[in-house]
Amino acid sequence: MNETYELRSGETHIEVHKFYPGAVVLAAAAALVFQTTVPVYFPRLSILDLPLLVTIYFGLSRRNPSTGLLLGMVIGLVQDALSGPTVPLGFYGIAKTVVGYLASSIGGRLDTEHPAARFALIFLFFVVQQGILVLIRRLLLAQPEPWFNLHLAVAAAVNALLGTILFLGLDRLRRSS
Amino acid sequence: MVAIPSKHKSLTLLAGILLAQLLMLAVQIKRDSHGRLLRVWAISAAYPFERTGAWGFGKIRGVWTHYFALRSTEQENEALRIENDALKLTISQLKSRAAEADRLAAILNFKQAHEQVPMVAARVIAASAGTASCTIEIDRGERDGVRTNMAVITPDGAVGKVIEVFRGTSQVLLLTDKEGGAGAMLVNTRTQRPVGGTGDPTIQMKYVASEENVPVGEKIVTSGMDKIFPRDIPIGTVVEVKPGNPFKLVRVEPAAKLDRLETVIVLLTQAPVDFKNDAGSPNGTATNQPGVRNPASGTAAGAEKP
Numbered sequence: 322m323n324e325t326y327e328l329r330s331g332e333t334h335i336e337v338h339k340f341y342p343g344a345v346v347l348a349a350a351a352a353l354v355f356q357t358t359v360p361v362y363f364p365r366l367s368i369l370d371l372p373l374l375v376t377i378y379f380g381l382s383r384r385n386p387s388t389g390l391l392l393g394m395v396i397g398l399v400q401d402a403l404s405g406p407t408v409p410l411g412f413y414g415i416a417k418t419v420v421g422y423l424a425s426s427i428g429g430r431l432d433t434e435h436p437a438a439r440f441a442l443i444f445l446f447f448v449v450q451q452g453i454l455v456l457i458r459r460l461l462l463a464q465p466e467p468w469f470n471l472h473l474a475v476a477a478a479v480n481a482l483l484g485t486i487l488f489l490g491l492d493r494l495r496r497s498s
Numbered sequence: 499m500v501a502i503p504s505k506h507k508s509l510t511l512l513a514g515i516l517l518a519q520l521l522m523l524a525v526q527i528k529r530d531s532h533g534r535l536l537r538v539w540a541i542s543a544a545y546p547f548e549r550t551g552a553w554g555f556g557k558i559r560g561v562w563t564h565y566f567a568l569r570s571t572e573q574e575n576e577a578l579r580i581e582n583d584a585l586k587l588t589i590s591q592l593k594s595r596a597a598e599a600d601r602l603a604a605i606l607n608f609k610q611a612h613e614q615v616p617m618v619a620a621r622v623i624a625a626s627a628g629t630a631s632c633t634i635e636i637d638r639g640e641r642d643g644v645r646t647n648m649a650v651i652t653p654d655g656a657v658g659k660v661i662e663v664f665r666g667t668s669q670v671l672l673l674t675d676k677e678g679g680a681g682a683m684l685v686n687t688r689t690q691r692p693v694g695g696t697g698d699p700t701i702q703m704k705y706v707a708s709e710e711n712v713p714v715g716e717k718i719v720t721s722g723m724d725k726i727f728p729r730d731i732p733i734g735t736v737v738e739v740k741p742g743n744p745f746k747l748v749r750v751e752p753a754a755k756l757d758r759l760e761t762v763i764v765l766l767t768q769a770p771v772d773f774k775n776d777a778g779s780p781n782g783t784a785t786n787q788p789g790v791r792n793p794a795s796g797t798a799a800g801a802e803k804p
Contacts, residue, residue, distance in 0.1 A: 350544075350547060351547075353544060354544060354547040354548055354550075354551045355551065357544065357548055357551075358548050358551035358555055359551075359555055362555045362556060362558075362559040363555075363559065385508075386508035386509075386511075386512070387507065387508045387511050390508065390511060390512050390515060391511075391515075394515050394519070398519075398536065398540075399540050399544075402536050402537040402539070402540030402541065403537075403540055403541060403544055409522075409523050409526045409527065410519075410522055410523070410526060410536055410537075411519035411520065411522045411523040411526075412523070414519050415516055415519045415520065415523075418512065418515050418516060418519065419512075419516070422508065422512045426508075457523070461520075461523055461524070461527065462527065
Protein backbone atom coordinates (compact mmCIF):
# COMPACT_ATOMS: atom_id res chain seq x y z
CA MET A 322 0.00 0.00 0.00
CA ASN A 323 2.80 2.33 -0.80
CA GLU A 324 1.38 3.63 -4.01
CA THR A 325 -1.61 5.58 -5.04
CA TYR A 326 -3.88 3.73 -7.35
CA GLU A 327 -7.34 4.08 -8.77
CA LEU A 328 -10.46 2.01 -8.48
CA ARG A 329 -12.20 1.84 -11.82
CA SER A 330 -15.94 1.39 -11.82
CA GLY A 331 -17.34 1.89 -15.26
CA GLU A 332 -16.47 5.36 -16.45
CA THR A 333 -15.77 6.80 -13.04
CA HIS A 334 -12.46 6.46 -11.26
CA ILE A 335 -11.90 7.12 -7.57
CA GLU A 336 -8.47 7.76 -6.15
CA VAL A 337 -7.33 5.70 -3.19
CA HIS A 338 -5.09 7.72 -0.89
CA LYS A 339 -2.00 6.57 0.89
CA PHE A 340 -0.63 8.05 4.07
CA TYR A 341 2.78 8.50 5.60
CA PRO A 342 3.90 5.54 7.70
CA GLY A 343 2.40 5.64 11.16
CA ALA A 344 0.02 8.43 10.26
CA VAL A 345 -3.08 6.31 10.81
CA VAL A 346 -1.85 4.95 14.14
CA LEU A 347 -0.76 8.36 15.35
CA ALA A 348 -3.98 10.04 14.29
CA ALA A 349 -6.07 7.33 15.97
CA ALA A 350 -3.99 7.47 19.14
CA ALA A 351 -4.16 11.25 19.23
CA ALA A 352 -7.93 11.13 18.81
CA LEU A 353 -8.29 8.65 21.66
CA VAL A 354 -6.01 10.64 23.95
CA PHE A 355 -7.85 13.81 23.03
CA GLN A 356 -11.16 12.12 23.75
CA THR A 357 -10.09 11.08 27.23
CA THR A 358 -8.14 14.18 28.17
CA VAL A 359 -9.78 17.28 26.79
CA PRO A 360 -13.21 16.91 28.46
CA VAL A 361 -11.42 17.06 31.79
CA TYR A 362 -10.42 20.63 31.05
CA PHE A 363 -13.10 21.62 28.57
CA PRO A 364 -16.24 19.68 29.55
CA ARG A 365 -18.27 21.06 26.67
CA LEU A 366 -15.93 19.40 24.21
CA SER A 367 -17.13 15.99 25.38
CA ILE A 368 -19.76 16.38 22.69
CA LEU A 369 -17.06 15.60 20.13
CA ASP A 370 -16.31 12.04 19.05
CA LEU A 371 -12.85 12.29 17.54
CA PRO A 372 -12.32 8.51 17.32
CA LEU A 373 -15.43 8.35 15.17
CA LEU A 374 -14.18 11.16 12.97
CA VAL A 375 -10.83 9.43 12.49
CA THR A 376 -12.58 6.17 11.68
CA ILE A 377 -14.74 7.87 9.11
CA TYR A 378 -11.87 9.79 7.56
CA PHE A 379 -9.57 6.84 7.06
CA GLY A 380 -12.47 4.68 5.95
CA LEU A 381 -13.44 7.19 3.30
CA SER A 382 -9.84 7.72 2.22
CA ARG A 383 -8.57 4.14 2.15
CA ARG A 384 -11.74 2.85 0.56
CA ASN A 385 -10.99 -0.71 1.57
CA PRO A 386 -13.87 -2.18 3.60
CA SER A 387 -11.66 -4.72 5.31
CA THR A 388 -9.10 -2.23 6.57
CA GLY A 389 -11.90 0.22 7.35
CA LEU A 390 -13.78 -2.19 9.57
CA LEU A 391 -10.57 -3.40 11.21
CA LEU A 392 -9.49 0.12 11.97
CA GLY A 393 -12.96 0.88 13.31
CA MET A 394 -12.87 -2.22 15.46
CA VAL A 395 -9.47 -1.40 16.97
CA ILE A 396 -10.37 2.22 17.65
CA GLY A 397 -13.74 1.22 19.08
CA LEU A 398 -12.29 -1.44 21.36
CA VAL A 399 -9.60 0.89 22.68
CA GLN A 400 -12.29 3.50 23.26
CA ASP A 401 -14.24 0.87 25.19
CA ALA A 402 -11.18 0.00 27.21
CA LEU A 403 -10.54 3.63 28.03
CA SER A 404 -14.16 4.33 28.89
CA GLY A 405 -14.13 2.47 32.18
CA PRO A 406 -15.75 -0.73 33.39
CA THR A 407 -19.27 0.57 32.93
CA VAL A 408 -18.81 0.38 29.17
CA PRO A 409 -18.45 -3.24 28.04
CA LEU A 410 -15.79 -4.11 25.49
CA GLY A 411 -17.47 -4.20 22.11
CA PHE A 412 -19.90 -1.38 22.78
CA TYR A 413 -18.05 1.19 20.70
CA GLY A 414 -16.19 -1.61 18.97
CA ILE A 415 -19.28 -2.92 17.18
CA ALA A 416 -20.52 0.56 16.30
CA LYS A 417 -17.21 1.71 14.89
CA THR A 418 -16.65 -1.54 13.07
CA VAL A 419 -19.89 -0.97 11.22
CA VAL A 420 -19.11 2.71 10.62
CA GLY A 421 -15.62 1.84 9.35
CA TYR A 422 -17.05 -0.70 7.00
CA LEU A 423 -19.78 1.62 5.71
CA ALA A 424 -17.39 4.55 5.33
CA SER A 425 -14.86 2.58 3.33
CA SER A 426 -17.63 1.01 1.26
CA ILE A 427 -19.20 4.36 0.45
CA GLY A 428 -15.78 5.91 -0.08
CA GLY A 429 -15.14 3.33 -2.80
CA ARG A 430 -18.26 4.40 -4.66
CA LEU A 431 -18.52 8.14 -4.15
CA ASP A 432 -16.22 11.12 -4.35
CA THR A 433 -16.00 12.18 -0.75
CA GLU A 434 -13.52 15.01 -1.11
CA HIS A 435 -15.99 17.82 -1.23
CA PRO A 436 -16.61 19.47 2.16
CA ALA A 437 -20.37 19.35 1.73
CA ALA A 438 -20.28 15.62 1.03
CA ARG A 439 -18.02 15.12 4.01
CA PHE A 440 -20.35 17.12 6.25
CA ALA A 441 -23.34 15.06 5.18
CA LEU A 442 -21.50 11.76 5.54
CA ILE A 443 -20.16 12.58 8.97
CA PHE A 444 -23.63 13.62 10.09
CA LEU A 445 -25.03 10.37 8.68
CA PHE A 446 -22.37 8.18 10.24
CA PHE A 447 -22.78 9.88 13.58
CA VAL A 448 -26.47 9.06 13.50
CA VAL A 449 -25.71 5.50 12.40
CA GLN A 450 -23.26 5.03 15.23
CA GLN A 451 -25.76 6.45 17.67
CA GLY A 452 -28.42 4.09 16.36
CA ILE A 453 -26.14 1.11 16.85
CA LEU A 454 -25.21 2.21 20.34
CA VAL A 455 -28.84 2.62 21.31
CA LEU A 456 -29.58 -0.77 19.82
CA ILE A 457 -26.82 -2.40 21.85
CA ARG A 458 -27.99 -0.70 25.00
CA ARG A 459 -31.58 -1.64 24.51
CA LEU A 460 -31.18 -5.18 23.22
CA LEU A 461 -28.00 -6.43 24.82
CA LEU A 462 -27.59 -4.36 27.94
CA ALA A 463 -31.28 -3.82 28.70
CA GLN A 464 -30.68 -0.15 29.32
CA PRO A 465 -33.33 2.33 28.23
CA GLU A 466 -31.94 4.87 25.84
CA PRO A 467 -33.77 7.39 23.65
CA TRP A 468 -33.35 6.90 19.94
CA PHE A 469 -33.10 10.53 19.21
CA ASN A 470 -33.17 13.87 20.94
CA LEU A 471 -32.10 17.44 20.34
CA HIS A 472 -28.76 16.92 22.01
CA LEU A 473 -27.90 14.16 19.57
CA ALA A 474 -28.90 16.35 16.63
CA VAL A 475 -26.71 19.15 17.86
CA ALA A 476 -23.88 16.72 18.55
CA ALA A 477 -24.19 15.31 15.05
CA ALA A 478 -24.10 18.77 13.51
CA VAL A 479 -21.15 19.89 15.65
CA ASN A 480 -19.19 16.75 14.87
CA ALA A 481 -19.99 17.10 11.19
CA LEU A 482 -18.80 20.68 11.19
CA LEU A 483 -15.63 19.96 13.13
CA GLY A 484 -15.02 16.81 11.12
CA THR A 485 -15.19 18.73 7.87
CA ILE A 486 -12.50 21.07 9.16
CA LEU A 487 -10.48 18.25 10.70
CA PHE A 488 -10.50 16.30 7.45
CA LEU A 489 -8.82 19.24 5.72
CA GLY A 490 -6.01 18.94 8.24
CA LEU A 491 -5.82 15.16 7.93
CA ASP A 492 -5.56 15.54 4.16
CA ARG A 493 -2.06 16.83 4.77
CA LEU A 494 -1.05 13.41 6.07
CA ARG A 495 -1.59 11.99 2.62
CA ARG A 496 1.33 11.07 0.48
CA SER A 497 1.57 12.99 -2.73
CA SER A 498 1.23 10.66 -5.69
CA MET B 499 -12.64 -25.89 1.13
CA VAL B 500 -15.18 -23.42 -0.20
CA ALA B 501 -13.57 -20.24 -1.50
CA ILE B 502 -15.22 -16.98 -0.48
CA PRO B 503 -15.75 -14.60 -3.37
CA SER B 504 -13.44 -11.60 -3.06
CA LYS B 505 -16.27 -9.09 -3.03
CA HIS B 506 -17.82 -10.91 -0.10
CA LYS B 507 -14.61 -11.19 1.86
CA SER B 508 -15.08 -7.89 3.58
CA LEU B 509 -18.69 -8.71 4.38
CA THR B 510 -17.62 -12.04 5.82
CA LEU B 511 -14.92 -10.33 7.81
CA LEU B 512 -17.46 -7.79 9.06
CA ALA B 513 -19.86 -10.51 10.08
CA GLY B 514 -17.12 -12.43 11.84
CA ILE B 515 -15.83 -9.45 13.72
CA LEU B 516 -19.30 -8.34 14.72
CA LEU B 517 -20.14 -11.83 15.86
CA ALA B 518 -16.93 -12.01 17.87
CA GLN B 519 -17.65 -8.74 19.54
CA LEU B 520 -21.24 -9.72 20.24
CA LEU B 521 -19.99 -12.88 21.88
CA MET B 522 -17.49 -10.86 23.87
CA LEU B 523 -20.29 -8.60 24.99
CA ALA B 524 -22.43 -11.55 25.91
CA VAL B 525 -19.63 -13.11 27.91
CA GLN B 526 -19.06 -9.89 29.77
CA ILE B 527 -22.74 -9.55 30.56
CA LYS B 528 -23.09 -13.20 31.56
CA ARG B 529 -19.99 -13.36 33.71
CA ASP B 530 -20.14 -9.79 34.84
CA SER B 531 -16.63 -9.49 33.50
CA HIS B 532 -15.14 -6.26 32.24
CA GLY B 533 -12.35 -7.51 30.01
CA ARG B 534 -9.79 -6.37 32.50
CA LEU B 535 -6.79 -7.55 30.54
CA LEU B 536 -7.59 -5.49 27.46
CA ARG B 537 -8.43 -2.52 29.60
CA VAL B 538 -5.13 -2.76 31.45
CA TRP B 539 -3.27 -2.92 28.16
CA ALA B 540 -5.18 -0.01 26.70
CA ILE B 541 -4.86 2.17 29.75
CA SER B 542 -1.18 1.32 30.18
CA ALA B 543 -0.56 2.23 26.58
CA ALA B 544 -2.61 5.40 26.75
CA TYR B 545 -1.37 6.58 30.13
CA PRO B 546 1.83 8.32 28.96
CA PHE B 547 -0.04 10.04 26.17
CA GLU B 548 -2.90 10.98 28.45
CA ARG B 549 -0.50 12.37 30.97
CA THR B 550 1.29 14.38 28.32
CA GLY B 551 -2.03 15.43 26.85
CA ALA B 552 -3.34 16.46 30.24
CA TRP B 553 -0.26 18.58 30.79
CA GLY B 554 -0.58 20.15 27.37
CA PHE B 555 -4.30 20.77 27.60
CA GLY B 556 -3.87 22.09 31.11
CA LYS B 557 -1.41 24.61 29.75
CA ILE B 558 -3.73 25.48 26.91
CA ARG B 559 -6.60 25.97 29.30
CA GLY B 560 -4.41 28.12 31.49
CA VAL B 561 -3.50 30.32 28.57
CA TRP B 562 -7.12 30.44 27.46
CA THR B 563 -8.40 31.24 30.91
CA HIS B 564 -5.82 33.86 31.71
CA TYR B 565 -5.41 35.59 28.40
CA PHE B 566 -8.26 34.94 26.02
CA ALA B 567 -11.39 33.98 27.90
CA LEU B 568 -11.72 37.39 29.53
CA ARG B 569 -15.14 38.15 28.12
CA SER B 570 -16.88 37.90 31.48
CA THR B 571 -13.95 39.17 33.47
CA GLU B 572 -15.07 42.78 33.38
CA GLN B 573 -18.51 41.98 34.77
CA GLU B 574 -16.98 39.65 37.31
CA ASN B 575 -14.47 42.32 38.22
CA GLU B 576 -17.21 44.88 38.68
CA ALA B 577 -19.20 42.50 40.88
CA LEU B 578 -16.10 41.76 42.93
CA ARG B 579 -15.36 45.46 43.24
CA ILE B 580 -18.84 46.11 44.58
CA GLU B 581 -18.52 43.20 46.95
CA ASN B 582 -15.10 44.44 47.99
CA ASP B 583 -16.48 47.89 48.73
CA ALA B 584 -19.26 46.38 50.81
CA LEU B 585 -16.75 44.24 52.69
CA LYS B 586 -14.52 47.25 53.27
CA LEU B 587 -17.48 49.10 54.73
CA THR B 588 -18.29 46.15 56.94
CA ILE B 589 -14.69 45.88 58.07
CA SER B 590 -14.61 49.58 58.79
CA GLN B 591 -17.78 49.29 60.86
CA LEU B 592 -16.43 46.29 62.71
CA LYS B 593 -13.12 48.04 63.35
CA SER B 594 -15.01 51.02 64.63
CA ARG B 595 -17.04 48.83 66.95
CA ALA B 596 -13.93 47.03 68.09
CA ALA B 597 -12.21 50.32 68.76
CA GLU B 598 -15.26 51.53 70.64
CA ALA B 599 -15.25 48.33 72.66
CA ASP B 600 -11.58 48.92 73.44
CA ARG B 601 -12.27 52.46 74.50
CA LEU B 602 -15.17 51.40 76.68
CA ALA B 603 -13.04 48.66 78.15
CA ALA B 604 -10.33 51.20 78.90
CA ILE B 605 -12.84 53.47 80.54
CA LEU B 606 -14.24 50.59 82.55
CA ASN B 607 -10.81 49.50 83.64
CA PHE B 608 -9.96 53.03 84.54
CA LYS B 609 -13.09 53.34 86.62
CA GLN B 610 -12.47 50.02 88.31
CA ALA B 611 -8.91 51.05 89.08
CA HIS B 612 -10.14 54.24 90.67
CA GLU B 613 -13.23 53.13 92.45
CA GLN B 614 -12.59 55.61 95.21
CA VAL B 615 -12.80 58.49 92.78
CA PRO B 616 -16.33 59.48 91.81
CA MET B 617 -16.49 59.74 88.09
CA VAL B 618 -18.90 59.21 85.27
CA ALA B 619 -18.16 58.02 81.78
CA ALA B 620 -19.68 60.00 78.97
CA ARG B 621 -20.03 59.62 75.26
CA VAL B 622 -19.09 62.46 73.00
CA ILE B 623 -22.20 63.23 71.01
CA ALA B 624 -21.19 66.40 69.23
CA ALA B 625 -18.36 68.76 68.55
CA SER B 626 -18.21 72.48 68.04
CA ALA B 627 -20.03 73.64 64.98
CA GLY B 628 -17.19 75.82 63.81
CA THR B 629 -13.47 76.12 63.98
CA ALA B 630 -13.66 79.16 66.17
CA SER B 631 -13.91 77.03 69.31
CA CYS B 632 -12.73 73.68 70.51
CA THR B 633 -15.62 72.20 72.45
CA ILE B 634 -17.42 68.91 72.60
CA GLU B 635 -20.82 67.89 73.84
CA ILE B 636 -21.23 64.85 76.04
CA ASP B 637 -24.28 62.83 76.94
CA ARG B 638 -24.04 63.45 80.67
CA GLY B 639 -25.59 66.38 82.42
CA GLU B 640 -27.01 67.72 85.60
CA ARG B 641 -29.01 64.63 86.40
CA ASP B 642 -25.80 62.62 86.29
CA GLY B 643 -24.09 64.86 88.77
CA VAL B 644 -22.10 66.84 86.27
CA ARG B 645 -21.41 70.43 87.19
CA THR B 646 -19.56 73.26 85.59
CA ASN B 647 -15.79 73.38 86.00
CA MET B 648 -15.53 69.66 86.52
CA ALA B 649 -12.49 68.05 84.95
CA VAL B 650 -12.89 65.88 81.89
CA ILE B 651 -10.23 63.31 81.18
CA THR B 652 -9.53 60.11 79.34
CA PRO B 653 -7.29 57.31 80.48
CA ASP B 654 -4.61 59.00 78.37
CA GLY B 655 -4.78 62.35 80.04
CA ALA B 656 -6.59 65.64 80.57
CA VAL B 657 -9.20 66.73 78.06
CA GLY B 658 -10.77 69.91 79.35
CA LYS B 659 -13.39 71.19 81.70
CA VAL B 660 -17.16 71.32 81.75
CA ILE B 661 -18.30 74.79 80.81
CA GLU B 662 -22.00 74.31 80.38
CA VAL B 663 -24.33 71.80 81.98
CA PHE B 664 -27.78 70.87 80.83
CA ARG B 665 -30.14 68.30 82.16
CA GLY B 666 -28.87 65.46 80.05
CA THR B 667 -25.89 66.90 78.29
CA SER B 668 -22.88 69.06 78.94
CA GLN B 669 -20.40 71.07 76.95
CA VAL B 670 -16.73 70.63 77.52
CA LEU B 671 -14.08 73.18 76.70
CA LEU B 672 -11.00 71.41 75.41
CA LEU B 673 -7.49 72.30 76.47
CA THR B 674 -6.75 73.27 72.89
CA ASP B 675 -9.35 76.02 72.85
CA LYS B 676 -8.00 79.52 73.13
CA GLU B 677 -10.03 79.91 76.30
CA GLY B 678 -9.05 76.50 77.60
CA GLY B 679 -6.24 75.67 79.96
CA ALA B 680 -5.13 73.99 83.13
CA GLY B 681 -2.65 74.36 85.92
CA ALA B 682 0.39 72.31 84.93
CA MET B 683 3.88 71.45 85.93
CA LEU B 684 6.92 69.90 84.37
CA VAL B 685 7.43 66.40 85.69
CA ASN B 686 11.17 66.59 86.29
CA THR B 687 11.75 70.18 87.37
CA ARG B 688 8.38 70.49 89.06
CA THR B 689 8.09 73.94 87.54
CA GLN B 690 4.48 74.98 87.66
CA ARG B 691 3.06 76.97 84.79
CA PRO B 692 -0.36 77.12 83.25
CA VAL B 693 -1.01 75.59 79.88
CA GLY B 694 -3.54 76.89 77.44
CA GLY B 695 -4.84 76.32 73.97
CA THR B 696 -4.05 78.36 70.94
CA GLY B 697 -6.73 76.98 68.67
CA ASP B 698 -4.19 74.57 67.20
CA PRO B 699 -3.93 70.86 67.87
CA THR B 700 -1.13 71.57 70.28
CA ILE B 701 -1.25 73.53 73.53
CA GLN B 702 1.21 75.97 74.94
CA MET B 703 2.89 76.23 78.31
CA LYS B 704 2.79 79.85 79.28
CA TYR B 705 5.10 82.13 81.23
CA VAL B 706 8.18 79.95 81.00
CA ALA B 707 11.07 82.27 81.68
CA SER B 708 13.82 82.41 79.09
CA GLU B 709 16.40 81.20 81.58
CA GLU B 710 14.40 78.13 82.55
CA ASN B 711 15.50 74.83 81.08
CA VAL B 712 12.64 72.96 79.43
CA PRO B 713 13.85 70.02 77.40
CA VAL B 714 11.90 68.68 74.46
CA GLY B 715 10.23 65.44 75.40
CA GLU B 716 9.56 66.41 78.99
CA LYS B 717 6.22 65.29 80.32
CA ILE B 718 3.72 67.73 81.70
CA VAL B 719 1.07 66.89 84.24
CA THR B 720 -1.64 68.80 86.01
CA SER B 721 -0.56 70.66 89.10
CA GLY B 722 -3.91 70.77 90.84
CA MET B 723 -3.54 74.46 91.38
CA ASP B 724 -6.42 75.37 89.12
CA LYS B 725 -8.90 73.70 91.44
CA ILE B 726 -10.35 71.85 88.50
CA PHE B 727 -7.99 69.02 87.65
CA PRO B 728 -6.55 66.80 90.33
CA ARG B 729 -2.77 66.62 90.46
CA ASP B 730 -0.65 64.41 88.24
CA ILE B 731 -3.04 63.86 85.40
CA PRO B 732 -0.96 63.75 82.21
CA ILE B 733 -1.38 66.76 80.03
CA GLY B 734 1.14 66.13 77.36
CA THR B 735 4.73 66.17 76.14
CA VAL B 736 6.91 69.09 75.20
CA VAL B 737 7.51 68.91 71.48
CA GLU B 738 9.01 72.30 70.73
CA VAL B 739 10.83 74.99 72.70
CA LYS B 740 11.62 78.35 71.11
CA PRO B 741 13.60 81.07 72.85
CA GLY B 742 11.74 84.26 73.59
CA ASN B 743 11.91 87.36 75.66
CA PRO B 744 10.80 87.41 78.35
CA PHE B 745 9.14 84.00 77.94
CA LYS B 746 9.97 80.91 75.95
CA LEU B 747 7.49 79.43 73.55
CA VAL B 748 6.84 75.88 74.77
CA ARG B 749 4.54 73.80 72.62
CA VAL B 750 3.00 70.70 74.13
CA GLU B 751 1.48 67.71 72.39
CA PRO B 752 -1.66 66.74 74.35
CA ALA B 753 -1.55 63.31 75.92
CA ALA B 754 -5.22 62.71 75.22
CA LYS B 755 -6.22 62.35 71.62
CA LEU B 756 -8.32 65.48 71.55
CA ASP B 757 -9.09 65.22 67.88
CA ARG B 758 -10.46 61.70 68.23
CA LEU B 759 -12.53 61.80 71.37
CA GLU B 760 -15.48 59.46 71.55
CA THR B 761 -15.69 58.55 75.21
CA VAL B 762 -14.49 60.61 78.14
CA ILE B 763 -14.59 60.57 81.91
CA VAL B 764 -16.02 63.39 83.98
CA LEU B 765 -14.38 63.55 87.36
CA LEU B 766 -17.02 64.41 89.93
CA THR B 767 -14.37 65.42 92.42
CA GLN B 768 -10.97 66.98 92.68
CA ALA B 769 -9.56 64.12 94.64
CA PRO B 770 -6.20 62.91 93.30
CA VAL B 771 -6.29 60.24 90.64
CA ASP B 772 -3.50 57.75 90.73
CA PHE B 773 -2.56 57.38 87.07
CA LYS B 774 0.39 55.17 87.94
CA ASN B 775 -1.97 52.34 88.78
CA ASP B 776 -4.13 52.99 85.79
CA ALA B 777 -4.79 49.69 84.10
CA GLY B 778 -7.20 51.17 81.69
CA SER B 779 -4.82 53.15 79.57
CA PRO B 780 -4.98 51.57 76.14
CA ASN B 781 -1.54 52.68 75.08
CA GLY B 782 0.13 53.02 78.38
CA THR B 783 0.54 56.75 78.04
CA ALA B 784 -0.87 57.43 81.44
CA THR B 785 0.79 54.55 83.15
CA ASN B 786 4.26 55.29 81.93
CA GLN B 787 4.63 58.80 83.13
CA PRO B 788 8.10 58.90 84.65
CA GLY B 789 8.17 60.73 87.89
CA VAL B 790 4.47 61.31 88.04
CA ARG B 791 4.26 59.51 91.30
CA ASN B 792 6.81 59.19 94.04
CA PRO B 793 7.55 55.50 94.25
CA ALA B 794 8.22 55.76 97.95
CA SER B 795 5.21 57.69 98.99
CA GLY B 796 2.88 56.91 96.18
CA THR B 797 2.28 60.55 95.58
CA ALA B 798 3.59 62.87 92.94
CA ALA B 799 7.21 63.66 93.38
CA GLY B 800 7.55 67.18 94.62
CA ALA B 801 3.85 67.72 94.56
CA GLU B 802 2.21 69.49 97.36
CA LYS B 803 0.32 67.45 99.84
CA PRO B 804 -3.37 68.12 99.75
